[in-house]
Amino acid sequence: MSVVRLSHLTKVFSHDTKAVDDLSLTIGDGEFLVLVGPSGCGKSTVLRMIAGLEEVSGGDVLIDGEDVTNWAPKERDIAMVFQNYALYPHMTVRENMGFALRLRHTDKAELRDKVDATADLLGLSGLLDRRPAALSGGQRQRVAMGRAMVRQPRVFLLDEPLSNLDAKLRVSMRAELARLHQRYGITTVYVTHDQVEAMTLGDRIAVLDKGRLQQVGTPEELYQAPANRFVAGFMGSPSMNFATVELRGDADRAAVTLAGREFAVHHRPELARYLGSTVVMGLRPAAFALAVASGPETLPVVPLGVESLGDEKHVLFRLPSGGPDEAGPEETGPDDVPVAVDEAAATELWTAKVGQRAALTIGKRVPLTVDLDQAYFFDPATGDAVAAAEQAVLTG
Ligand SMILES: Nc1ncnc2c1ncn2[C@@H]1O[C@H](COP(=O)(O)OP(=O)(O)O)[C@@H](O)[C@H]1O
Ligand SMILES: [Mg+2]
Numbered sequence: 001m002s003v004v005r006l007s008h009l010t011k012v013f014s015h016d017t018k019a020v021d022d023l024s025l026t027i028g029d030g031e032f033l034v035l036v037g038p039s040g041c042g043k044s045t046v047l048r049m050i051a052g053l054e055e056v057s058g059g060d061v062l063i064d065g066e067d068v069t070n071w072a073p074k075e076r077d078i079a080m081v082f083q084n085y086a087l088y089p090h091m092t093v094r095e096n097m098g099f100a101l102r103l104r105h106t107d108k109a110e111l112r113d114k115v116d117a118t119a120d121l122l123g124l125s126g127l128l129d130r131r132p133a134a135l136s137g138g139q140r141q142r143v144a145m146g147r148a149m150v151r152q153p154r155v156f157l158l159d160e161p162l163s164n165l166d167a168k169l170r171v172s173m174r175a176e177l178a179r180l181h182q183r184y185g186i187t188t189v190y191v192t193h194d195q196v197e198a199m200t201l202g203d204r205i206a207v208l209d210k211g212r213l214q215q216v217g218t219p220e221e222l223y224q225a226p227a228n229r230f231v232a233g234f235m236g237s238p239s240m241n242f243a244t245v246e247l248r249g250d251a252d253r254a255a256v257t258l259a260g261r262e263f264a265v266h267h268r269p270e271l272a273r274y275l276g277s278t279v280v281m282g283l284r285p286a287a288f289a290l291a292v293a294s295g296p297e298t299l300p301v302v303p304l305g306v307e308s309l310g311d312e313k314h315v316l317f318r319l320p321s322g323g324p325d326e327a328g329p330e331e332t333g334p335d336d337v338p339v340a341v342d343e344a345a346a347t348e349l350w351t352a353k354v355g356q357r358a359a360l361t362i363g364k365r366v367p368l369t370v371d372l373d374q375a376y377f378f379d380p381a382t383g384d385a386v387a388a389a390e391q392a393v394l395t396g
Helices: 043-051 093-103 108-121 137-149 167-184 195-201 219-224 229-234 269-274 388-394
Strands: 004-014 017-027 032-036 058-063 078-081 155-159 187-192 204-209 212-217 241-249 254-258 261-265 278-283 288-290 298-301 305-308 312-317 350-355 366-370 376-378
Touching: 004 043, 017 043, 017 058, 017 212, 032 043, 032 195, 043 078, 043 155, 043 187, 078 137, 093 108, 093 137, 108 137, 137 167, 167 195, 187 195, 195 219, 204 219, 204 229, 212 219, 212 229, 229 278, 229 376, 254 278, 269 278, 269 376
Parallel strands: 032 187, 032 204, 078 155, 155 187, 288 350
Antiparallel strands: 004 017, 004 058, 204 212, 241 254, 241 278, 254 261, 278 376, 288 366, 298 366, 305 312, 312 350
16 A cells, blocks of 8 residues: 655656656555556656656655655566566466566465466456467456556556557456456556546546646546646547637626627636637537527538547537628538638637437538537636636536
8 A cells, every 4th residue: 555756756858858847746545546648748757757667857756755766666566567568478377477476486375376366356267378379469468467466566557558459448458457456456557648548547637748747636627627728628539629719798798709600608707807808718529519590699610521429420610710601591502612711720620519310411501509608718828727716616
């Protein structure tokens, strides 16, 4: 049982570029913390510094209050599973799993019991005499996990352990990991670039971007009250849509203009200081719905793509510019639809989530409703959420 504390942890590889920049974070006893962020943001470097495989440039690693920053990896009692876990091909599953314990000259009977118990838990009992070549990808992954678990380390570090598996296997391994963690309760740091994996596995999630910690919280906290635009765009699939909009009116009757149409913004006292200027508005795909008919508060969009996911559809579109030609009839054929696109937002493809039964054709304009009560707002200069705390209260 162990608490891991990272204090101002920093790693500079070269040219002053900080792979990890002043990271302070405490992982509680028995906690399952997911470290998530895009490729290259420093996740593996953080894990390697915790494990002692990478020297730190600054800051400290503490385990149970003890400063282990300069300890050798094997003195830390940490087990790590890598994305490209390598099993010893000439060894059986049993030998692979018992390897670390054998190195420690563990008593033979004890070693056997521990391997048997772990294999049982992982559903590997029937495979103990096989060599890795005779196993499926999922089974090999399990052996790699088993090899790390057998010695019951103080801390478990997992670096994208499921990314080499196919989608279905990933889902079942996710469930298995959660079960194993519940059973053993070993303090775990799990690294992934996949926000779905982060949302489903983590007690808490730490979001990293360019080596800097963006936010730490439960999956719900990060989803409902993202601290900034980066977290908002990273958590949730498909991603949140963003537009820089002008905020007009007064505190009681504020409105934004989207695609040339005015949309009322209700009950957002925190937006007061942005009145008369611009603010970044974020809308998740679920904030849209297909409108019954076009009207003053609907968004006329021309689907550039329609993805059917079985129980819902995703409509891809660019934010229309809102010119006068947009009042054209909805029946307009695909060839003569004036696709007037907002120049400023022209590169950004937006996504709306609509019901499976929505009748949609690529190129044929449809009206969408927008639920501004679900809108998020960010400061255009800093990207920080506008009064995130108040927003959290409002969304319960
Ligand atoms: N040994 C190294 N030498 C120089 N740069 C490195 C080294 N390892 C990682 N980096 C750089 O540090 C940054 C973070 O890398 P990494 O921790 O592997 O990211 P992630 O695991 O999030 O994909 C990247 O820009 C990467 O190129
Ligand atoms: Mg990595």
